[in-house]
Amino acid sequence: xxxxxxxxxxxxxxxxxxxxxxxxxxxxxxxxxxxxxxxxxxxxxxxxxxxxxxxxxxxxxxxxxxxxxxxxxxxxxxxxxxxxxxxxxxxxxxxxxxxxxxxxxxxxxxxxxxxxxxxxxxxxxxxxxxxxxxxxxxxxxxxxxxxxxxxxxxxxxxxxxxxxxxxxxxxxxxxxxxxxxxxxxxxxxxxxxxxxxxxxxxxxxxxxxxxxxxxxxxxxxxxxxxxxxxxxxxxxxxxxxxxxxxxxxxxxxxxxxxxxxxxxxxxxxxxxxxxxx
Numbered sequence: 444x445x446x447x448x449x450x451x452x453x454x455x456x457x458x459x460x461x462x463x464x465x466x467x468x469x470x471x472x473x474x475x476x477x478x479x480x481x482x483x484x485x486x487x488x489x490x491x492x493x494x495x496x497x498x499x500x501x502x503x504x505x506x507x508x509x510x511x512x513x514x515x516x517x518x519x520x521x522x523x524x525x526x527x528x529x530x531x532x533x534x535x536x537x538x539x540x541x542x543x544x545x546x547x548x549x550x551x552x553x554x555x556x557x558x559x560x561x562x563x564x565x566x567x568x569x570x571x572x573x574x575x576x577x578x579x580x581x582x583x584x585x586x587x588x589x590x591x592x593x594x595x596x597x598x599x600x601x602x603x604x605x606x607x608x609x610x611x612x613x614x615x616x617x618x619x620x621x622x623x624x625x626x627x628x629x630x631x632x633x634x635x636x637x638x639x640x641x642x643x644x645x646x647x648x649x650x651x652x653x654x655x656x657x658x659x660x661x662x663x664x665x666x667x668x669x670x671x672x673x674x675x676x677x678x679x680x681x682x683x684x685x686x687x688x689x690x691x692x693x694x695x696x697x698x699x700x701x702x703x704x705x706x707x708x709x710x711x712x713x714x715x716x717x718x719x720x
Contacts, residue, residue, distance in 0.1 A: 473557045474573040481574075484550035485543045490579040495540040496588070497670070500533065504591045515595050522596070522674070526649050526663025529679060531596060535636050535672030545639030545692055548612050561611035561695075567620050568613040571694075581610050585698060592674065593632050593698070600676045601631040601700035609697040612638075615645055615683070616690040623683035627653050629709060630677030630697030637667040637693050644687035653678040667691060677709075 444452075483489065493501055503521050506514040522531040536544075548569060552558075561568035571581060585608055593602030609629070615621060622645075635647070648662040659680065665673060675681070677697065699709075707713065 470559065470570065470573060473559065474575075477556050477573055478575060481551070481554060481556050483547060485547045488540065488543050488547050488580065489576060491583045491587075495537060497534040497537060500535060500588065504588050507591045507595065518592060518595055522592075525665050527651070527679075529597070529652070529676055530649055530663070530665065531674045532665065533672055533674075534670060535634075536638070536670040538670050541638045541669050544694070548638070548692060561613055564623055564626060565611075565613045565620055567616070568611050571610045571612065576610070581608065581696065585696065589632075589634060589674075589696070589698060596674065597632050597676060600678070601703035604700040604702045605631060605698045606701050607699050609699070611695055613693050613695055614690065615640075615642070615686050615693075617686065617688065622685040625650070625680055625682040627680050628677040628697055629699075631700050631703055631709070632698045633673075633675055633677050633679075634696040634698065635673040635675075635693055636671065637669050637691060639669060640689060640691040642667075642686045642689035642691040644684055645691050646684050647673070648682050648684060649675070650680040652676055653680060667693070 488495075499521055503514070503518050506517060522533040524530065525532050551569060551574060559570055559573070560566050561570055571577065585605060590602075590605050593600075593605055596602060613620070625648075646664045646666050648664055650662055651659045662682075664684075703709075
C-alpha cells in the first residue's frame with residue numbers, strides 16, 4: 444500500500460479512537476437534554492404493561508418462572524425455529540402497542556431533539572437509552588420475559604446470565620439505509636422485532652455462527668412481520684436485504700452478560716487467561 448494511503452488509514456483510525464473516547468459523555472449530555480425538553484406523544488409506551496405482550500408469551504413465561512411441568516416443551520412449541528439451529532421467531536408485541544411505539548418514534552424523529560446514529564453500521568435510527576426507554580420498558584422486558592426464554596433456548600450463549608443490553612431503533616427507507624451488510628452483533632443474544640412501516644423486501648438472511656468451521660455459503664431468509672420477535676445468538680452472522688419499497692422500523696436489543704464478558708472477549712472470543720494486557 445502506498446505511504447500516503449497508509450497515512451490516511453492511520454488518520455482515520457486516530458479520529459475513530461478520539462470519537463469513541465467521547466461517545467459516553469456525549470450520549471449522557473443528549474439524554475439529559477432530551478429528559479428536560481422533550482414532550483412525548485405517548486407516555487404509556489415507556490412503561491411495560493402486560494397487555495403490550497402477546498397472551499401466549501405471557502402464559503409461557505409465567506409457566507417457566509413457576510417451573511411448571513412441560514413448561515420448556517411449551518416454550519419450544521411456541522417459538523418457531525427457522526433455518527439453521529438457534530433462530531427463533533415468535534409473537535412478541537401486540538400490534539396496538541407497535542402502532543403506539545412507531546408513532547412515538549416518528550414523533551421524536553420530527554422533533555428538534557439531538558440524535559445520534561444507533562450503531563456503526565446503521566445511519567438512521569434512535570438510541571433508546573437516550574430517549575428514556577430503559578427503566579420502565581426494556582429493562583423489565585429483558586428481566587421478566589427474554590431472560591426467562593434465553594435460559595432455555597441459549598444456555599451455551601450466556602442465556603442464563605443476560606443482565607444488560609444496548610437497544611435502539613433502526614430505520615430502512617428507499618432514500619436512506621436500504622440494506623445492511625453481512626455481520627454479527629456485539630451481543631450474546633439479539634432480539635429483533637419489526638414495530639411498523641409499509642414495506643416490501645428487506646428480509647433477513649442468516650448464515651453460520653462466527654465460530655463455525657468451513658465455507659459460509661448458504662443463506663436462510665426470515666421475513667419481517669409487525670410484532671413478531673426474532674431471537675438469535677449475537678454471533679449468528681446475518682444481513683438485511685434491500686427494501687424494495689416503503690419504510691421499515693425495527694427494535695433491536697443487543698442482550699449482554701457481564702459475567703460472560705468478564706471471562707471472554709465478545710469480539711475475538713479469547714478467554715481471560717489467554718488475553719494479554
